[in-house]
Amino acid sequence: MAVSQRRILLVDDEPRILDSVRMNLEIEGFEVYEADNGLEAIEKLGRFLVDLVVLDVMMPGLDGFETLRELRKFSTVPVIMLTVKADERDVTRGLELGADDYVAKPFSQAILVARIKAVLRRAELPPPTPRQEIVVDDHLRIDFERREVVVNGQQVPLRPTEFRLLYHLVGNPGVVMTQETLLSRVWGPEYRDASHYLRLYINYLRQKIEPDPSNPRYILTERGVGYRFVDYNR
Numbered sequence: 001m002a003v004s005q006r007r008i009l010l011v012d013d014e015p016r017i018l019d020s021v022r023m024n025l026e027i028e029g030f031e032v033y034e035a036d037n038g039l040e041a042i043e044k045l046g047r048f049l050v051d052l053v054v055l056d057v058m059m060p061g062l063d064g065f066e067t068l069r070e071l072r073k074f075s076t077v078p079v080i081m082l083t084v085k086a087d088e089r090d091v092t093r094g095l096e097l098g099a100d101d102y103v104a105k106p107f108s109q110a111i112l113v114a115r116i117k118a119v120l121r122r123a124e125l126p127p128p129t130p131r132q133e134i135v136v137d138d139h140l141r142i143d144f145e146r147r148e149v150v151v152n153g154q155q156v157p158l159r160p161t162e163f164r165l166l167y168h169l170v171g172n173p174g175v176v177m178t179q180e181t182l183l184s185r186v187w188g189p190e191y192r193d194a195s196h197y198l199r200l201y202i203n204y205l206r207q208k209i210e211p212d213p214s215n216p217r218y219i220l221t222e223r224g225v226g227y228r229f230v231d232y233n234r
């Protein structure tokens with residue numbers, strides 16, 4: 001990944017944090033934009049093409065959650081949230097609103113940079129499978145080359161992490177993928193214990209592609225092990 005071509009938007013109301021994070025990202029070769037509130041962040045996202053947003057939760061006016069909710073109305077750009085509250089409820093809320101990851105304050109600059117690089121890697125689709133277009137059945141069609149998922153004739157937008165998870169499931173039809181394997185392949189080896197990420201994104205995918213998400217036809221749970229995608233080759 002050529003980080004020199006990557007643009008990051010930092011959103012935080014603390015000048016000290018903006019300065020220190022910007023300096024470290026620029027040393028790593030990133031181009032950095034800044035905003036000190038949610039409204040400015042949304043305005044800059046409308047003006048500049050960025051590859052990732054680092055978004056603080058605790059800000060006056062629009063907080064990070066409200067900013068993310070507005071951002072997701074027009075953009076699928078990856079978002080890492082900064083929060084002093086690292087409990088699972090805050091993490092889950094951010095992920096449900098469309099965040100891709102979170103880092104708890106106080107944090108080391110090395111950890112934040114590593115998380116940024118990991119999220120950017122996840123936004124890149126793996127090499128295409130030999131069968132780039134897969135017709136699962138009359139209800140579901142997936143085109144990996146075009147990054148399209150069509151449900152009942154209607155294209156369904158997926159966020160980059162959702163598409164990457166679907167890629168690994170669909171690429172192994174009928175095979176049980178363990179939680180650890182999916183977490184490692186989709187999020188990275190350092191996320192092998194973050195099972196809440198996987199549960200949430202499996203739910204997101206089911207809501208988008210299943211005729212009845214409460215009784216899934218395609219993404220099946222193997223309790224205590226992981227998940228498998230229906231064998232559409234039969």
